[in-house]
Amino acid sequence: MFIGQYEHHLEAKNRLSIPSKFRSQLAKGAVLSQGLDGCLFLYPKATWDLLISKLSQLPLTRGDARSFTRSLSYGAVEVETDSLGRILIPDYLRAYGSIKNTCMIAGAIERVEIWDKSKFDSYMTTVNSHRESVAEKLAL
Numbered sequence: 001m002f003i004g005q006y007e008h009h010l011e012a013k014n015r016l017s018i019p020s021k022f023r024s025q026l027a028k029g030a031v032l033s034q035g036l037d038g039c040l041f042l043y044p045k046a047t048w049d050l051l052i053s054k055l056s057q058l059p060l061t062r063g064d065a066r067s068f069t070r071s072l073s074y075g076a077v078e079v080e081t082d083s084l085g086r087i088l089i090p091d092y093l094r095a096y097g098s099i100k101n102t103c104m105i106a107g108a109i110e111r112v113e114i115w116d117k118s119k120f121d122s123y124m125t126t127v128n129s130h131r132e133s134v135a136e137k138l139a140l
Contacts, residue, residue: 002107007117010101014094015086018042019105022112023085032093034075038119040089040097042112045078089114 006019018026029045043051055072058065075096079087089099097116104120106113115123 001109002112003109005104005106008103008105010089010094010099010103011086014089014091015082016089016103016105016114017084017086018081018112020085022105022107023081026081026112030079030081030087031076032079032087032089032114033072033077034093034096035113037123038097038115040093040099040114042079042087042114043110047110048076 002022002025004019004021008017008019010016025044026042031043031045031048033041033043033048035041052073055065055069058069060066075093077090077093081087093099097114098119099114099116102117104113104115104117106115106120
């Protein structure tokens with residue numbers, strides 16, 4: 001399970017240090033992909049495999065299913081952490097996430113989200129402004 005948020009800086013050559021608390025869960029491989037809401041998703045390989053299995057069950061005849069599956073798979077890459085716990089973020093994913101220098105790395109239960117800090121701050125301001133009404137709708 002991934003929880004918490006951490007601020008890190010994108011290093012030279014597009015390397016990003018993954019928080020040590022997340023590294024053990026990514027040790028058997030990971031997949032970095034285009035996410036939703038303007039962030040990147042980082043999945044443990046086993047979780048990614050389950051997601052892809054579910055997506056492959058969607059009907060090929062539905063345009064929205066094809067589009068969503070494509071957006072995840074076209075923009076995905078397998079990544080490994082180096083000896084310092086860093087991953088390489090390809091240019092196309094860095095551009096997709098508008099990631100410049102300072103990143104927020106946030107645990108989202110089954111995945112890690114990587115955000116440009118300014119985009120993360122803006123998103124969280126919006127989310128926090130109506131979180132009670134969302135909680136009521138979800139009836140948690």
